[in-house]
Amino acid sequence: MDSDYEVVQLTTSKSLDNKMYLDVNPYVPSLDSVMFMSDRDDGHKNLYLMSLDNGKFVQLTDSDHIDGDHANVSPATEEAFFVEDRTFTSVSLRAPYREKKIRTVSDNYDVKGVVALTSDGKTIASSLYDEHEDRSSIVTIDVKTGALDTVKKIDGRVDHVLINPVYGDTLLYHVLDKNEIGLVDIGTKKKTLLTGPEDHGVHPFWEATGRDAAFAQRKQGDTPEQVVTYNIRKERFLSYDTQEYSNHFAMNPSQTIIEGDGGEDTPYIFYYYIKPGTTKVDTVKMFKHRSSSKEESVHPHGAFINDTDLIFNSDADGNGNVYLLREK
Template sequence: MRNYLTAALLGAAAVLPTLGARAQAHLETGGQQPMPAAEWVDQATGHKVQRLTPLDGGNGSFYFHNNPFLKTVAGQDEMVFYHTDEQGQQLRLLNLQTRQVRPLTGYYKRIVGEIVGRRSHEVYYQVENQVYAINADTRKNRKVYAFPSDFPGSISTLNADETLLAGSLGGAEAREIFKKYPAKSDFFNRIYDAKVQHILFTINTKTGKREEIYQENTWLGHVQFSPTDPDLLMYCHEGPWGKVDRIWHISIKTHATKLMHQRTVDGEIAGHEFFSPDGKTIWFDLQQPRSVTFYLAGAPVAGGPERRYQLQRNEWSIHYNISPDQTLFAGDGGDPGQVAKATDGQWIYLFRPAGDQFQAEKLVSMAHHGYKLEPNVHFSPDGKWVIFRANFEGKEQVYAVEIAKAAS
């Protein structure tokens, strides 16, 4: 591990306007590279946009269902993010109140994992076969586990009481397909068609004991623990969504599995599932059939009828998310090459439930963003901002858009 960056190195770049500061100008988002300031009002929507990360390299936020937030000992909100520059990659922390950036890990060639323990303030990450936990308050780093050469797994989620990590591993044939065909368009159907054995496993965060809890000769992935029930693990059957009953959960104690959504329409697809903050609902993109009618649907974990909110084609999003108080939703839109084939879908959206529909509001124009980088929306912990990543300034950076309209 290389030495940490000093606070002095980061200080000049980290001093940005606070979340309460007024925007200086109404501008076309991404109309200039870089934008002339770190804060502006999107001229197409009237909402304030702020760049949260300094322009000192590439900076990326977490995948949409992975929590990046924790509370400091002083009660402030921090966000963990990825930073990449000529030295390599590291995890950093951004204080959402003071806007100060500080390094969390040292530099590595590549980091994966991105798991934040809200209770312990330990951030779990993986470098090659080594799994570490670093404390966000003390920066004490500890080794949790080393995957053996015959089990090259990777971690993806932490349970609610922070006693177990979990992940999935495909067999040797699946790993060879990934190696030979690195592009998703090339490996996706091959992995599905191969019907290779996949394993779900857990790792004890204190003892490092690994347990294999489930296996099946199909592609398993998108592994997520419930945010409230430490015994409940969600996973999916990966592959072409129209061919799989995708969304499942399993009990860590009993290993009993349950299908969460049964397809009923020819050509129906469901996926990009995520838990509600209270753990009572699994939300997912539902299309009945594919590319025709669009919903965000919620399946109760305890069973019962689903809730469905219909969207228009242009409002469909690659990923959705839900606010901390569960009253609002957000989406990251999509370009015409996505499944919805939307002609005007390149927006960060806010969705307000209204009966069985969503009332959509455009927050940020993403016309200058390249959607090969998925924006992956998150609500800020106070529910007042939608945080996303984008490349409309050239390199990947992390931004926030205020839900309230900017003062004119």
């Protein structure tokens, strides 16, 4: 462990706890709290909110059918968003923790991926998969009215859709069976592929300013593992060689550090420090997370809560729990 950093275990339940999938940022600055999912309630997944000030937590939901792993949180509106029985729902992060049903989708569809949100918490994006047609509808939902707009239909199983967090005008998606990454302009409906037929793109994410879409590019031939970014205004690609395999990647708000969460053979969180003004990795720091990474529910899924500190998952103690890697 780097002497400038420390790891704090936030949850200690013998049941599965996690901070949700991909780079969902569970931190709510106005409450100095972290939202997490737990199945401690007789195996049912529910959402909880923990104060980083005193470690106390409250249960936000009480249900048998919440898809807690794919929930999300809006710091701007102090609400959590989740899907229960194909119904998009929000719950307030302040007492009395009122729930609001936003939109129920047809049982012809399976809801895929996290409940993606714009930074103002006003718009949801999601993928509705029709197994019979093997086709996905990429949609947006107005949080206030529940109005649903089908932006684009994509062949195959779109398992991740992420809406541009700042501008709210572009959708970033991944097609599971094709390892395809693409963009869809919400206004024009235009689709732009970011990967070619020989590429293997996975785990997309937006960088904090909304200027760049990003994804992991798996090793191919002499080309190592990479994180690829695409500037949506300049239509320009940049590639960062990370060398080591990671299940998922994230980038800090100032775009100076790329984080990788390793895999079964590399139980480390990697911090790749980018040399200013270049796409070169200057320094690599490694922090042992000791997660088995055998199931997606305990993949670290690191998420920066500021430029240096990271929330992640690990089953290091035999159970899935939530941890904080922070600068001292």
